[in-house]
Amino acid sequence: MTKEAMRTLLADSTAPRDPRGRGDHYRSHLVDAHRTIEILQLRIKELEQERDKIKQAREYELSLCVTRTTAEDERLAAFRLARGKAAMLAEGPDGIPTGMSHAIDCIPDPKPKWSK
Incomplete structure (x- = not known):
């Protein structure tokens, strides 16, 4: 909560006074946020693929074992x-x-x- 309040306060304090400039300012923040979200989603996909490979390797190694x-x-x-x-x-x-x-x-x- 506190972090979001600080970000909002920071974004509001750096926003220009005129309405057009303010809209552009917030749009640039939204674009940055969307880029960050896309980067994080790609990283999540990579981590899930890596996890799946590790699971497959573990299952294969277990298939080679006997009791x-x-x-x-x-x-x-x-x-x-x-x-x-x-x-x-x-x-x-x-x-x-x-x-x-x-x-x-x-x-x-x-x-x-x-x-x-």
Whole structure:
């Protein structure tokens, strides 16, 4: 409130006395105000575009992330696949289990690394 009163007082005190000059004076202030508004609106648009780009980048980065439970499940699945392949390679001819393939099958699953 006080700032607006000061601006009004300043504009009124610098206005010429004759009505025509006074009208021109206030019109010049309006033109300056409109220019300032246009500049601010452009800046707001730029900031909104920048904000949208940052949001998109954040959403993309989040899409590359996985949860701990998903990572743990995939880690366990990879271990089981590797253990199964190793046991298959250790089997005898025609897929007959051997002592080594049985020992590989008996290897326990790893303990959780990222979850409890």
